[in-house]
Amino acid sequence: MNLNEKLKEVREYIKTKELLDQATGLVYWDMRVGMPKKAVEQRAEVVGYLSSEGYKFTTSEKVKGFIEFFKPHLDELNVIDRAMIEELRRQYDEIKRIPEDKYKEYVILCSKSEAAWEEAKEKNDFSIFKPYLGKVIEYQKEFLEYAGYTETKYDSLLDKYERGITVEKLDEVFGELRDAIVDLLNRIKNSGTNIDDSFFKNKFTKDEQEEFGLFVLRKMGYDFDAGRLDESVHPFTINFGNKDVRITTNYHENEFRSALFSSIHEGGHALYEQDIPDELMGTGLGTGVSMGIHESQSRFYENILGRSKAFWKYFFPEAKKRFNQLKDVSFEEFYKAINIVEPSLIRTEADELTYSLHVIIRYEIEKLIFNGEVNLEDLPKIWNEKYKEYLGVEPSNDAEGILQDMHWSDGSFGYFPSYALGNLYGAQMLKKMLNDSPAIFDEVENGNLDTIHQWLKENVHKHGAVYKPADLIKLISGEELNAKYFIKYLNDKYKEVYNLK
């Protein structure tokens, strides 16, 4: 069989797996958006069944055969086909290297661990979660050893979520970012400027909010013929291929910003997935490449664009038309209030400036864990100290401290950094975008968001998962990942918002 025939066969195989994934995704979406509550248990079994079918696809003898066939031919393949085979191999290795019974034990442990985390959070008691956390970490370390990692364990965890990223690199950029934010935060605290955002706490009905959110999403270029907006407890984006990319939001009637900015955020994720070219479907590469790059898109829309003056030059008059509650608010007051800085304890509620600090704290603690430099019982103390040091606030209990996120309960170590990487990537993209089209934000003032969208589509979205994130950001911006543009962006912005010297 020649290369082309075999490639056709591989694509056929991957395409079938993608059909299964789309079905699984749809069941998952429904669980979070529409499922009646009595269906929980039966539906969990459906998801379990579909997932195990997915597992079989990923680890089949057929995949092994594909990998072996192409091993001596990788250089003969074009960039997409090579990335396709590489991705097939990566997923196969990641799962296959773990003995099956170990993996099953781990899955069972995780479900217990998640339940323990929930209970611990509810009862505000880290000690309930601690033994499970310890076991999850042990398994994770053991899995890394199967893969041959003994020295740089945390590196390989990072690599799982953001291929090509290392501790060395993150130490550099996160260190720089952390110091810059802490410094900026102190200057803001000492600025004497107080921003009033009380007018956002009036009543804004769900219908009013929804209508305005839909208006903004349409302007962003979100395609409602290939997506839909629903409600869920936690906003999220999910896609089944590039023709059905759904987002959710959550309305709070006594807060104007929450649903709106989460819609814009999810809209940013969604544009990425809707823009994936059809040619990448059926290659396993037809989706966003990593959480970090994905967050760069959502945060670009939410913050760089969505909290910019240019954006509101157009949308503020539109908001005023719709919301009588804003009739006495000036443009300046509005702009400042959407950019207010308030150090807080909870990551998911953080403002644009302090958000990265929440992430960096988790990154630093995960490093300690995987370098074996910490006793688990000290974690709450370490957590609280870091919050005090960087943010100037201190959790009064575990629930608003170490127990706030569920990520560690199912072993998602290495995942947190991608939230902050998105900020850095986004600022690097902004820099390049402004080099290419210096007047691009002038168009935004007139309500034209399309030029920005097209730039992102052309430079980011169209590549899907063909390049590793580290290669992609270089391809896009001409530079390696770095913190300087984001730091400059933050300084410029808050200097103005808080009248800093």
Add this chain to the structure above:
Amino acid sequence: MNLNEKLKEVREYIKTKELLDQATGLVYWDMRVGMPKKAVEQRAEVVGYLSSEGYKFTTSEKVKGFIEFFKPHLDELNVIDRAMIEELRRQYDEIKRIPEDKYKEYVILCSKSEAAWEEAKEKNDFSIFKPYLGKVIEYQKEFLEYAGYTETKYDSLLDKYERGITVEKLDEVFGELRDAIVDLLNRIKNSGTNIDDSFFKNKFTKDEQEEFGLFVLRKMGYDFDAGRLDESVHPFTINFGNKDVRITTNYHENEFRSALFSSIHEGGHALYEQDIPDELMGTGLGTGVSMGIHESQSRFYENILGRSKAFWKYFFPEAKKRFNQLKDVSFEEFYKAINIVEPSLIRTEADELTYSLHVIIRYEIEKLIFNGEVNLEDLPKIWNEKYKEYLGVEPSNDAEGILQDMHWSDGSFGYFPSYALGNLYGAQMLKKMLNDSPAIFDEVENGNLDTIHQWLKENVHKHGAVYKPADLIKLISGEELNAKYFIKYLNDKYKEVYNLK
């Protein structure tokens, strides 16, 4: 391996198939309720993939092994296990007996035939559809021959949708029913009574209608923790197990009755599925037994209960509270207007009395087709003549005549009769119900619909698909399927509504 171990293995197998079916059902529901339009093609492939997996489950060597193992042991099994194995065998035989390539040809033919039917209906031209219809019929006849049916072909088509029902039986009950309805219809026409239903054509907003529909559904006992109400072009009920049974409706703002009675109708289907006992899950019998019995439940709620005086004694004051549009309408006027008889051309828009005639016409024509007693080009003429004869109305074109339903385009011959069987079954149940609890409708007047619900649950719903419909109706009512109770019900009702002598 002993019987119990093997039974456990079978149940495990069927349960897994049910998980797949639930996923398939959910994808299908989404296609009709929420899917963005650009996803149509990709989603069709997902459904195709899941269906082919379902096909593999139904026709696997494993199933063959189960059937062979249990063949000599059927008498040792309890009624549920025996029905379970029997159902497994029936599905296996139905599909396996057709050569695979023939089946594939047929599936392709059907998709072309459906498209031809659509075009024909749009262009109002039976001749476009005729050649496809001819081929579909040929294949159907050939399939029946594989199964060894040569004489009583139409019987075996009926059996597919309503096990145990024969042409002989249907000729008897449908003949009697047809004559009775035609007679009653003529008496109504000559009664000189005219019913005014113009007040239903005022504007009733979607929100008002929805709120009232939800109120009625809750009163019926529909469990919103195990279901939900959505909108779709054609109302339907779909279930994924017994814990998630969803219904849809379609609101018309210039018509009060449409959405309401379709919600009650679908609610009747849904109660059946929600009431299936957990013990029947994973046996392949945990669902309504047939379309005919299913329609008995939906029509019982929609017509026997939902268009009764007792029902509206309670709900009419509630409706008046909500709908100012009804303020000048008396109870008598309202009651008559929901029971107006208007012979019409379209089955799906027919009133309670004439609905069965639409079905009987299709039954009579299907018989002609499978007995080889008709040339296809004569079908429109035959159709129109029967409408003229039974209903006194005549289609002016094929679209409102022979082309109105899609059923024949995909070969669903034998399906139509179940729509009318539901009416007969329902009246037999009513008779028995009133024997058991003569005052059951008095409770309805006070808004208590629960006693009726419990009776149906205990006598119908709890059996799932354990008994064949013919056996079930005997078990429930003590009598074989017959038309007399429905005919009496119709006579009593319309005598009053139309002041007949």
